Amino acid sequence: MQTVIHLLAILGSIGVYFSFALFYNGLCDECFGLPSNYWVMQHMIVTPTFWLVQWLTMVLALLPRFLWVCHSRWLFPRDVDRAVREHKMRVARGEAFLASWSRSTSSSSIYRYVKHFYQ
Numbered sequence: 001m002q003t004v005i006h007l008l009a010i011l012g013s014i015g016v017y018f019s020f021a022l023f024y025n026g027l028c029d030e031c032f033g034l035p036s037n038y039w040v041m042q043h044m045i046v047t048p049t050f051w052l053v054q055w056l057t058m059v060l061a062l063l064p065r066f067l068w069v070c071h072s073r074w075l076f077p078r079d080v081d082r083a084v085r086e087h088k089m090r091v092a093r094g095e096a097f098l099a100s101w102s103r104s105t106s107s108s109s110i111y112r113y114v115k116h117f118y119q
Contacts, residue, residue: 018045 024031025041044050073081 021041022045025037026039028038077085
């Protein structure tokens with residue numbers, strides 16, 4: 001649920017930004033005595049350079065955060081990071097579950113092996 005709320009907030013923020021920019025740039029020829037930026041956004045939004053700069057800005061703004069997270073998780077992992085990595089490795093090797101057969105009920109069952117979480 002939290003991811004859906006975050007996604008809606010981000011998309012809403014982007015939508016409000018573009019709506020306001022398009023509305024403001026198409027509204028007034030001389031607002032508050034400032035130089036005219038009339039229809040600038042409407043002309044720029046159709047150029048590929050505008051969209052390239054949008055994506056490049058987003059990537060460059062997020063890149064330091066992603067590099068720091070990767071650096072801290074691989075070189076100096078916390079206990080939680082180690083536990084998650086170990087759990088993923090166990091699941092990949094097939095050690096995270098245990099299959100058994102019960103003759104008394106004549107049915108098979110699969111039990112999740114989560115003992116390592118409770119130690």
